[in-house]
Each structure stands twice: as structure tokens, then as C-alpha cells.
Amino acid sequence: MVLWCGLLCGSCSAPAAHIGPLPAIGPDSTVQVAAGPQYMRSAVHQLFWGKHYRKLWAVPVPARVFNLRTAVPGGFTPVREGGSFQTKNLRLIDRDDVEYVLRSVDKDATKALPVRFQKGLIANLMKDQTSVINPYGAYIVPPLAKAAGVYYTNPRLVWVPDDPALGEFRPSFANALYLLEERPDGDQRDSPNFGRSARVESSRKAFTNLAYSHHYRVDARQYLRARLFDMWLGDWSRREDQWRWASFPTAGGTVYRAIPRDRDHAFFKFDDGVLTRVISWIKTNYQSFHGKIRLQDVEGLNRAALPMDKSLLAYLTADDFRQVADSMRQQLSDAVIRQSLTVWPRQVYALAGEEFDTKLRQRREQLPAVAAKFYELLARDVELPGTDLAERFVLEPLNEWQVRVRVFALQAGRRDSLLNERTFDAHQTRSIKLFGLGGNDVFELHGLPAARFALGIYDGAGQDVVKAQNASDKPGFTNIVVYDSGDGNTINGSVKGLKVEPYQPRAQEFDAAGWLLRHRLF
Numbered sequence: 133m134v135l136w137c138g139l140l141c142g143s144c145s146a147p148a149a150h151i152g153p154l155p156a157i158g159p160d161s162t163v164q165v166a167a168g169p170q171y172m173r174s175a176v177h178q179l180f181w182g183k184h185y186r187k188l189w190a191v192p193v194p195a196r197v198f199n200l201r202t203a204v205p206g207g208f209t210p211v212r213e214g215g216s217f218q219t220k221n222l223r224l225i226d227r228d229d230v231e232y233v234l235r236s237v238d239k240d241a242t243k244a245l246p247v248r249f250q251k252g253l254i255a256n257l258m259k260d261q262t263s264v265i266n267p268y269g270a271y272i273v274p275p276l277a278k279a280a281g282v283y284y285t286n287p288r289l290v291w292v293p294d295d296p297a298l299g300e301f302r303p304s305f306a307n308a309l310y311l312l313e314e315r316p317d318g319d320q321r322d323s324p325n326f327g328r329s330a331r332v333e334s335s336r337k338a339f340t341n342l343a344y345s346h347h348y349r350v351d352a353r354q355y356l357r358a359r360l361f362d363m364w365l366g367d368w369s370r371r372e373d374q375w376r377w378a379s380f381p382t383a384g385g386t387v388y389r390a391i392p393r394d395r396d397h398a399f400f401k402f403d404d405g406v407l408t409r410v411i412s413w414i415k416t417n418y419q420s421f422h423g424k425i426r427l428q429d430v431e432g433l434n435r436a437a438l439p440m441d442k443s444l445l446a447y448l449t450a451d452d453f454r455q456v457a458d459s460m461r462q463q464l465s466d467a468v469i470r471q472s473l474t475v476w477p478r479q480v481y482a483l484a485g486e487e488f489d490t491k492l493r494q495r496r497e498q499l500p501a502v503a504a505k506f507y508e509l510l511a512r513d514v515e516l517p518g519t520d521l522a523e524r525f526v527l528e529p530l531n532e533w534q535v536r537v538r539v540f541a542l543q544a545g546r547r548d549s550l551l552n553e554r555t556f557d558a559h560q561t562r563s564i565k566l567f568g569l570g571g572n573d574v575f576e577l578h579g580l581p582a583a584r585f586a587l588g589i590y591d592g593a594g595q596d597v598v599k600a601q602n603a604s605d606k607p608g609f610t611n612i613v614v615y616d617s618g619d620g621n622t623i624n625g626s627v628k629g630l631k632v633e634p635y636q637p638r639a640q641e642f643d644a645a646g647w648l649l650r651h652r653l654f
Contacts, residue, residue: 163291164192167237167309171263182405184263188484193268193477195309198234198290200224200297208232210301218262219396222298222305223315231315234292236308237267239396261408268480269399270311272488273365274325275472279463281354282361283378283391284325287311316376316391327389329378336653338377338388342443343569343644346519346541346551347385350377350444355390356456359441362392363433363502364464364495366421369397370437372651384549399488423494430505439650442515447552450507450560457503464496511560516552520570520644522594524548527566527587528578533558535581537566542574558584568592570643575614576601580629583611593643595620600630 168189178186201207206227214221218239224232239262242255270287277284292298294306317334320326333341341348362370376391399421403412412418416432425433434441469492473485518525522542529535536555540548556564563586566575570593577600581587589598589612598614598621610629617637624630639646 161197162194165195166190166192167267180405180407182408184401185266186263191479193479195289195291198292233315234310264402266399270395271475272472273395279468280361280460282358285313287313327378331379333377335372335375339651339653343647344520346521350388352448355444358390358392365398366400367398368417368419368433423491425498425502427505431509447554453503453507457499461499513563515565517567518569522571524574525566526576529581532582568596570594580610587612589614590641591617591621598623600624
């Protein structure tokens, strides 16, 4: 996510210890270099625009000189430039066609501005606020993620000189600091930090499969673990393009497990200036890394990932959230935290080591409370999509406060197989929306839930059937609406309390291709 574009222009949105397959960098020289000495500003400037991590940006640290020809046997070949508005990326391949990426340590968000604003006061302020990012924060993540059971990349700090081997990319990438890390994509069977998956896919590919077929699913508890880890790090920029997905074959199809990437906004420090604090009240997703995670800020901290969270965590219970949080709290021990900080260069540790040790331990103790608040937010309004294959949705009131939802795969000539189920409680949930998407779906009401729940059934594409069973004696104090697009559905409209309303489906409600719009992937 681009840090400043939403705020100002209204658009969009020492080397680390080796814990994976990243090869050792060859015996080139080292240099002492500061990541961003230009971010040291006057006391008055810092009063209004924040101290942030300016001292870390200004301190010289050792970095390995990166020679593309000698860094690994056979060398690296640069193949493609990429990156976001802030970060410059250069994709590399080794002689075995394994992919890596150089990611710029320094950032420049001014490219997100209209051309006429890319120079001048606004651009200078945007560039200055790069100092909210800890330039060495990504280095301590691998040992912490490994302890927490979360997949991770292995960034290393390197200095890229004016190397002729850069070829056409030489003018843009020479003479700068970068993070070198493996690229989570394709065959990763030699990578334990990616689960040794034989096929790692992009979010676009994974979510397309999830929306088109119920033969694909996400390991929801593993994704929840990764999301709680994000919150512990204060990493609020977790939209769909910040993830890759390790796939694993199962008896029923394929399961995906989440690979977080791009930790630029972990340990974000923003609200320590007069003006930046005011901005943080407006832009509540700009959460700073303090020793205490304020529960009232959990919603803002997770706003970027909300579409993913609502889709992927919909069937987990409060107990699931509590169990995952409790296990992480145990795994992220004081010893693990202390050891993770030792990967920092001594110059960085001297400035930030004690602060991070204290804050990480304090935030760890809050994980159960944060998980409970996270569950509460997601349980309030629930959306349960099908796929473009045929499914059967079964709603069954258990009492006046609870309703159970089960989703089955419809299989011709075979017994329907249960895909998901969850019991919802009106003390926590006020609305449930079912989206059939494509396929000829069936919606069954085994009794009519009380009006405490607002239930919406959205037919989407296909010729669907909506029917109510054992509901004729209900008094009609219900709040159920069937949204009928008029494309040949069969609806039992004679049941008292069941409302049918004609509607024109929005693209995001119609089918799998439309549903991808919710995830900004189509």
C-alpha cells in the first residue's frame, strides 16, 4: 500500500541470520553506509513532523558489496524491474533459474502524486515521511516468524555498486542499499520457510481459484496466525498484493497457506510529531508501533486487509481465535525476542534494541485480547460466499439467539459433502449475507431464525432454488430477504416472514469474476 497517496492525493491506496535456502553471498568487500542521512532534520521540523526512525536512517552500518557476477556460483542475471510507487524492485535469477529480488531500502512515494506535484513542498514532505519506516525492521522478522509458525522471506542488506552486470538497469539501480531476498513464487520444494510447497501462487491466481471452485480452500487458522503476527509487528499494510500462497494437494483438492511478504510498514512510527499525530486521528490505519496495542485501534490497524479477513476467516470461532493467540503468546518467548534482535548491526541495536525488546514483550502479552477484539469486529457483519460451482446453503435456527449455517458441495449422483459450518450468535452477529455467486445453488431454511438476525440471500448467476422447511407455523417475526435477480430462480415465497425483493446484482455480488473486485484483484 502506498503510504501517502491516499492522504494527499486521494488515489489508491548487518545482514540477517540465514534461516532458509537463500545462498551465501560471495566474498566481496563490505562498506559502511547510512540508509538515509537526509532524513535527519532540525529539532523544529521533528517537533511538527516527527522524530520517527531518523536516527536509524542516519547511522552508518556495514553492508556487503553485491557483485552480480560473483555473489553466487554462476552469478545473478537481472531480468525485470518492478515495485510499487514507493519501492524499486529488480528481479534476478541464478544459473538454476531460481528467482530473487532486490528491494530498495529507501522509498519514494512521490510518484503516486500527479506529475505537477512531484516536485515542491508536498513532494518533499512525502519523501521526508519515509522516516516513519524502520529501515532494518525486516531483518528481525524471520526468527520471530519461524518461532510463531508463520512463513517468511529472508532479507539481507547489500550495497549495489555501479556494476556493469546490471546492464540496462544500471542507471536506475546502481549505488544504493537494497534488501536481497528469495522471491516466493513457483516451485519452492527446497524452501522450508515457504512450507516446501511445489507451487507458490500469487493472490490473483489463488483467489481466482477460491472463487471459481470449492475444491480450493485456505488454511484459515494458519492465515489467522499470520494476521495476528502482523498486528503484533504493527504491520497495517496487508492488502492482497502483500501475500503469496503456498499450495498443497489434499484428498479433496488444494489447500493454500499464507506467505506474508513486504514488511516495509512493520514497526511503523508515525504519531510522534504534532502534525503527524493529528493526521493519525484522521487516517486511523496509520497505526504506530507502541508498547501497547489499543483495542479501539484494532479496526484501523486491519482496514487494509478487511476484504481478505472477512472472506478467509468467516468460519472460525471465538475459540479458534483464542487458541491461536494463546499458542503464539507461548511461542514468542523472551528468549526468542532477544535472539531475533541480535541479527541487527550493533549500531542499530545500540539505538533501538532495548526499545524493541520491551515493546515486543509488552505487545505479545496483549495477543489474546487483540484476537478477541479482532474476532468481535469480524463477527459483527458476516459474508459467506459460495463459488461458481453449485452449493447448498442450509440455515437452521438452534434457538432464538443462535443460527447454524452449513455449506455443502452439490455433487450429481453422490451425497453432498460438507464444506463449512458455523453457529452464529445474535449477541455477536447482527447480519449474515449468503452469496451464491455462480452455479445452480440451493438455499434451505430449516425453520425461520428470529428477527435478531438480518439475513440476506443473494442469488447471483445461475438458476437457484430457495425453500423453507418446517416454517409454516412461525409467527413472522423474522428479518430474511431473498434478493432475486429474476434469472429463473425458484423461490418458495408463501412462507410468512420471508421477503422476496427484485434487485440488479452488483458486479461484486454476481459471480466469481465479480467477487474478485472485493479483493482488488480483477
